[in-house]
Amino acid sequence: MDRVYNLIVDSVNTSVVTYTAVSAGVLSCYVGLKVYRRQQVKKKALKKREESRKALQDVQRSVVTDDGTTAAKRREILSLPLPQLSQQLRDGQLSAVQVLQAFQEKATAVNDKINCLTEPVPDALVRAQNVDVADQPLGLLHGVPVSIKENYNIKGMATTMGVTKHLDTPADEDAVIVQVLKKQGAVPFVKTNIPQTLLSISCSNPVFGNTLNPVDPTRSPGGSSGGEAALIKGGGSLLGFGSDIGGSVRTPALFCGICGLKPTAKRISGRGLMKGSPGVQGVISTPGVMARDVDSLALGMKALLVPDMFQLDPQVIPVPFRQEIYEDKKPMRIGYFTTLQSCPPTPSMGRAVIMAKEALEKAGHTLVPFDPPDDLRAIVDLVTRLITADNGRTFSTMWLKDEIIDEYLKGQIHLWTMPHYLRKIQAFLLKPFWPRIAKVLSHRLIGSVYDLWQRMAEREAYIEQFLDELKKKDLDLLLCPALGMPACKPEHAGRTLATTAYVTLFNLLNFPAGVVPVTMVTEEDDRLLDDWIGYGNDPIDKVIKKTTKGAVGLPVSVQCVALPWQEEKCLRLMKEVETLCPV
Numbered sequence: 001m002d003r004v005y006n007l008i009v010d011s012v013n014t015s016v017v018t019y020t021a022v023s024a025g026v027l028s029c030y031v032g033l034k035v036y037r038r039q040q041v042k043k044k045a046l047k048k049r050e051e052s053r054k055a056l057q058d059v060q061r062s063v064v065t066d067d068g069t070t071a072a073k074r075r076e077i078l079s080l081p082l083p084q085l086s087q088q089l090r091d092g093q094l095s096a097v098q099v100l101q102a103f104q105e106k107a108t109a110v111n112d113k114i115n116c117l118t119e120p121v122p123d124a125l126v127r128a129q130n131v132d133v134a135d136q137p138l139g140l141l142h143g144v145p146v147s148i149k150e151n152y153n154i155k156g157m158a159t160t161m162g163v164t165k166h167l168d169t170p171a172d173e174d175a176v177i178v179q180v181l182k183k184q185g186a187v188p189f190v191k192t193n194i195p196q197t198l199l200s201i202s203c204s205n206p207v208f209g210n211t212l213n214p215v216d217p218t219r220s221p222g223g224s225s226g227g228e229a230a231l232i233k234g235g236g237s238l239l240g241f242g243s244d245i246g247g248s249v250r251t252p253a254l255f256c257g258i259c260g261l262k263p264t265a266k267r268i269s270g271r272g273l274m275k276g277s278p279g280v281q282g283v284i285s286t287p288g289v290m291a292r293d294v295d296s297l298a299l300g301m302k303a304l305l306v307p308d309m310f311q312l313d314p315q316v317i318p319v320p321f322r323q324e325i326y327e328d329k330k331p332m333r334i335g336y337f338t339t340l341q342s343c344p345p346t347p348s349m350g351r352a353v354i355m356a357k358e359a360l361e362k363a364g365h366t367l368v369p370f371d372p373p374d375d376l377r378a379i380v381d382l383v384t385r386l387i388t389a390d391n392g393r394t395f396s397t398m399w400l401k402d403e404i405i406d407e408y409l410k411g412q413i414h415l416w417t418m419p420h421y422l423r424k425i426q427a428f429l430l431k432p433f434w435p436r437i438a439k440v441l442s443h444r445l446i447g448s449v450y451d452l453w454q455r456m457a458e459r460e461a462y463i464e465q466f467l468d469e470l471k472k473k474d475l476d477l478l479l480c481p482a483l484g485m486p487a488c489k490p491e492h493a494g495r496t497l498a499t500t501a502y503v504t505l506f507n508l509l510n511f512p513a514g515v516v517p518v519t520m521v522t523e524e525d526d527r528l529l530d531d532w533i534g535y536g537n538d539p540i541d542k543v544i545k546k547t548t549k550g551a552v553g554l555p556v557s558v559q560c561v562a563l564p565w566q567e568e569k570c571l572r573l574m575k576e577v578e579t580l581c582p583v
């Protein structure tokens, strides 16, 4: 009996040992493979970064000059506002090659300091040479060098979104916007940096690295069109093209102190742009224009709103730029608000609205207080739910699977991917202390098509309600904060997303909206921040406060908003604010 028992014990022991050894072997193979894959991904990212650095250096070497006359001419070119520069190019006073080289030299020098470029556009010089031999001006942007955000397709260049799996796939066609720009004579010359996946207000990815804010390098230039904003602010481009589903044109424009316009979706074409959240419903993504001043934005829009665009993308509403609306001089009636319930702004952001409001009133316009209806519901129940409706599947499978996750993206991934039961437990525990955070956590995940339809129906009802409120006050324009805070530190970007309420609201409504710098953070704003509690001094408020502390001197903008398809009217209000509140 004992022998049988021993035999059984021995055989069980042997099985356990064998099982443990096999499991350990499989586990170490799995871990080894993971580590190996990670190293390969890292290697691939670094190789691409090195190649792009070299390509940019080659461009720099080819244009740098120590000839005094050329250098003086380049300084003169770089000092011209876009409308004058494009006029001189059309008149033949300047050549496209001369202008391109001035901007190539400046852009690469700016890049050396803040890492805002991803790659040079390889055929830029040939394109400029072709522009110079044309018999007559090719269009409104004849010979104007333009910068393009990384997620726009340019034939022959990979659109990477900051993930390595796209590095070896060059685009086979230009995005429609790029095609139209070329038809207008423009010379796309550099692509600009983005955050990995685009769904961030920072500007860093494992392939091209982190972009710094040219005004204060300890801060983020904003995202996702952060490379564009930083380059334009640094003087390396006069006209750039970005995209915006949650403020990606407006946030970086604010953080760097330039102007940016997010049009109504389908006013300009989004064909050939890679999206961070393809298929998302109800919070609408659209390309946008970025520049140092409003006249340049208007020129950029005018150059795009032409029959070529309407033919290349029949989904675009065929309405050309209405110059008469942009140049209209009649007094305007403008609604304004300084705060949203969901995320009260830090002192400088609210002060900027009051400053612009008073200047507009002095100039003869009528300013009317306007309360956006139930913005907490709009931001939490609609924007947050709709933008995270797939519970992070696109985020984790399409973008981040087998990739290195960027360090600045890590702080926000849980918002997209946290399991439902964990959200519920946390929301229950946190509700008595931090009701806003509990509200965000407790939002029901979208579990079915029926749920999605319900949210979309709520969104339609919300838009109707918003339009009714505007109509009651006879308003078709709004003035409000550009965001809940000025430029943040990159390490705080993932935990300050609540401040995007001011911009995402207009992606939800699909209204055109643009930002214009009007002031800078003052010592007094910084002092007032000490008593600022935001929504209720919850952990989100504490990070917003921490990141805003010491922001003295950073740009502060206001946001101008118009009704759908009224981009020209939105730009008109922006222009008026720019003229009345010069920074």
Ligand SMILES: CCCCCCCC/C=C\CCCCCCCC(=O)NCC(=O)O
Residues within 6 Å of the ligand: 198, 199, 200, 201, 223, 224, 225, 243, 244, 245, 246, 247, 248, 249, 275, 276, 285, 286, 342, 343, 379, 380, 383, 384, 387, 436, 440, 497, 498, 500, 504
């Ligand atoms: C009331 C508290 C709410 C806190 C949570 C707010 C979370 C808001 C949810 C989503 C906003 C996400 C914004 C992310 C930046 C988007 C940048 C962007 O527009 N990217 C798209 C593009 O570049 O095309």
